[in-house]
Amino acid sequence: MDIPKYTIRHQLKPGDLSQIAALHGKIYGEEHGFPIGFEVYVMQSVVEFFEQFDTEKDRVWIVESDERMVGFLLLMHRPNNQAQLRYFILDKTFRGIGLGKKLMGEWMDFFQERQYQSAYLFTTKGLDPAVSLYERHGFRKVSEKMTENFGFPMLEVYYRLDLS
Incomplete structure (x- = not known):
């Protein structure tokens, strides 16, 4: 299998915010x-x-291929020295090549570098590969509704992920 070419950048630029929403709307819809309410959210x-x-507390991982956003992840600072993992998404073509593992590893590195004490995320049932990745990095299910x-x-x- 040929691994598709991609780049990862950490700076937001004009057009990124709408692409993040569009990528989520398209992938989660299909x-x-x-x-469409999910894309609005x-x-x-x-x-x-x-x-x-x-820029000191937050980071984005923007995955691009052929000048098109094909993946995204962010670490968002929250009160009480917490971080939130949000918007982890990859286009189908970029799954199964180790890219998700790489992004999650970089997320954890930034989390530890900035000395956050805990982190959390929300997901939905049925996203088993992502959940497996979260759990391998120490996140534990707290609740579901x-x-x-x-x-x-x-x-x-x-x-949640708690370091204390």
């Missing part, structure tokens, strides 16, 4: 049946992230 929360973005946040029923799962 692969998991999420309605991503748009709104990406704006929240941008408005409080701090049925929601209709995006206009359809889904099981939302909350994971």
Whole structure:
């Protein structure tokens, strides 16, 4: 199997925020049946992230191939020396080549470098490869609940990583 060429950058540039939402809308819509309300949620929360973005505390991983965004991940600072892992996504073509593992490793390195005490993330049932990756890095499931946040029923799962 040929590994597709890609680059990873850490600086946001014009057009990125809308591409993050579009990538999520497309992939989650096609692969998991999420309605457009999910893309709206991503748009709104990406704006929240941008408005409080701090280059000392936050980091983005933007994966590009042929000048197109094909993956994304971010670490967002939160109160009480916590970090939130958000928007971990890869286009199908870039899965299964070790890229997710690489991104998660870099996320953990930045998390430890900045001396965060804990981290959390929200995900949904059915994203088993991602959950396996989170668990290999010490995240543990704390709770799960049925929601209709995006206009359809889904099981939302909350994971935490505590260093204390």
